[in-house]
Amino acid sequence: MLPKLINREILREAILVAFIALVILTLIPFGSVTPFPFAFAAIGMFALAILSGLLFTEPRQSRWVFRIALSVLVVLTGWTFIQAIELPAHWLANPAWSAARDLAGVRYAAISVEPADTFAAILWVALPFVTFLTGLILCDTDQRARKVLAGLGLAAGSMAVFGLLQFSMFPNVLIVIEKHAYLDSLTAVFVNRNTAATFLGLGTLLMLTLVRDISRAYSVHPPGEPGRHVLLLRTWIYILLLCACFTALMLSRSRAGIFATFVAALIYFPWLVINWNSSRRYFRPAPRWRSMLKLVSAVLFVVVLLMLFAGQAILRAQERRLEDDDRFCILPGIWRAISDHWLTGTGLGTFRTVFSAYRDPACGIFGIFDRAHNFYLEGFLGLGVVFPVLALLTFAVLAKIFWRGLAERRRQRHYVLLGLAATVLVALHAAVDFSLQIPGFAVFFAAFLSAVVAISLGRSRGETDRPYG
Template sequence: MPVEDRRVDELRQPGRRDPAPPRPLFRERDGEGAGLAGTTRLVLVGRTLFILALVLCIALRGAVSPLVLLGVVCLVGVSLAVGALSPPVAAATLRSYRLCILVAGGLALYLVFQSWSFLGNPFANPLWSRVDRLLGADVAAISVAPATTRGALFTLVAPFLVFSAGLALFQRDEGGVVLLRWLTAMGVAFAVFGLLQVAFFPRSLLFSEKTAYLDSLTASFVNRNTAGTFLGVASFAVLTLALRPVRQGEVRYSFFGLLTDPDAPAPQRRSAFLMLSCLFAILFALFLTRSRGALLATAIAYVAIIPFLILDSGGSRPPAVKGARSRLAALGRPAAVAVGVAILTLGVVGLFGGLTIHRMETRGVDAARLCVYWSMLDAIGQNWRFGTGFGTFESVFPIYRSAGCGAPGDVFLRAHNIYLEALLGLGIGFVPLLIGGALHIVGNFVAGLRRRRSMRVVPIIALGAVALVALHSLVDFSLQIPGMAAFFAAYLAAATTISLGRGRGSATSRRP
């Protein structure tokens, strides 16, 4: 008998087990209730470093200091290395994870290319030839400020690292919910500190003195617009947790069901009221920022998603009740709660949002910003191929600034339009990067709308958050603040994990 046949017969003998497949380095237990009990120590270490990095980003003025940003990137990098030992299991999530790392690496190499100076550089900015003739400077780089472009590398790459680490460390539905809870806690803490700041210490930024926007809530950030965008995204994180259906035995309760059904479990009812209070506190703080752009973008995003949330609310409801009168009462209680919350919100707007609304009415459109945008178009037209170097707006803009842009002594550090500033810094390559990234993110959430049933609220609300940030980026630079960008990237990671999780067509593993 050949050796191969004898070996096969031996393996087929009764009582003999087949060799086990190789085990992963670590794995997490499936199920909604697995939580920390199903997470290995290594993953817990990675999650701890990840959360610590986010807290530092938010607490230390948005990590605008290069030293703080370096520490944050190191923490996120280590957490990403831990997550890389067991990348996402779901095929679609794994695809996003790999694509994000690839884009981050490509952007880092491109910034190095922009800041690389060598003799005879055919792509060098024409400005350097003039400098060479006048001063004899031996520099030939794409970037007009190579050191600035190299220094901006971490600012550009950090959100991609946060998103990738979030996908790897917070897998499956339970992992995404854990991350959402942390983000909610950060958002509520930010709002509460901001309210205390306005009431008791308006000149404090937690660990430093506040010198600007003394009449507005900024919490630990310097700029009120950044604080407004942060609070808007935080409100969506709270809303996601609040509207997520809660299962108790064979019954699945909706958020309004927990608020209105007297037979709902007491712990879940308390949690629902707590979520409502957190949402109210965050929106209250948002009004006190007096940020026109953030308030308007948040309002548009809520108006866009509320109809879809109402349509989806039929998917999870309290136990069926008998009788027409009982059914009418069951339908009327959620409506009464909704009306009550709306009246309360309008009251808060009338009492505390008057300054913001008055600012919208009196100032309207900022003429100086429109002038900056027109000047930016001229600068982009002359540097459209490779850009002027990422992060060089402050150095380039004075060359193209129109005479009527603000007062003569005004200094513009940002373009107040992320798209125009990125296009100026990166060149035409930014356009396919922006379109491809937006389509990928939105595509993930659209896939979640098709796959998920009970968790469909997650992609719906996530699309609203994307709309909020995309709209506000037209008139502000919030995503250029590392703390804000990292928080938003972490929220996208949690929403993506849940959207691409279990459901029809999901490739998520269900092994024990």
């Protein structure tokens, strides 16, 4: 019995390490936006999901979240499949197929105007969901969940360092190819500076958490005991990686990305300062005036950082007003497209085809909009009324998870707040960008969410670190 238990634990650890490594690898080749890296990431993640499901079954504490996420995935893939197939009597078919039949004799008719693209989009939607489900299975203890977050944070810090070196020494190179866009901005391993800013903002929050944990571990480590110098070295390395993430975020020059990160920091950093030592065994509550002073100081610190270091992004905002931004110019056209297809949508992955008929000439004739630069509107246009219903359900579930985590967790409460702040960051930026549509970042964020959800729902007696999966 004991050898079997040990082998099972070793196997879980090995799969967890492979999971973390695969999530990181998915980021490196431009966020896996090209077919080959995406196929590699999808095959690897689906294989890990099947293996994890067969060996460990569904998690215990987060079982209801696991089942809801699986149900959402089934509904999304099922509806997307229905959009792409030909229904009897051309039921709910897009009117564009009638014109195609009259002009070219096309007999096929479906909800989607591009069935092949819609079929292909199923896998792009499934990958982050499968990553989240796999993460829930593997993160059966707080320790393993923290290991995932530490791996993701260190990966973000390392990529920030790489981005800084590349931007300072080879500004016209993106990894190994010539850089053609955003030459004045740091994009790390991504093509788009906005995706890089979302990733670096999340990395900043993760590294801030790791700095807090390692510095507290160092402060309580007895002087003269073995390992103290190692903890000090790790503390300084983590601080340098935190500074690298923050500096790279500022150099991205992404207005929305930097703003969303500072909103998240206003949620997370003041609480972290006030409760820096709250989980110590003999912690005594500080006077109310001292807590208020810490709160005001932390907020002012975040604001001062924004004013001092976000100068380039603020200058871009001043030079280019919102009404001059193409992303906002095309919004009325997107709304018209949604109003014409709000019930069934035009098919997932068909924005580029559909929007061309609704594009306002006043927005200029240059450039092709293959994305809406708004995750919510593009999802609504592609999937119809199904999308806002599932989106509201997702936010409601996350709100319940974080509320429960804040109420029930004590020593790990900062991880719950980290999840809340990061979700606000990504949700805000998704309103003006398409970071969640980049496979590498979507997988990274899904793995992050699986870990913080597992911690939020993983309270055990006496806050011990026993298995809860």
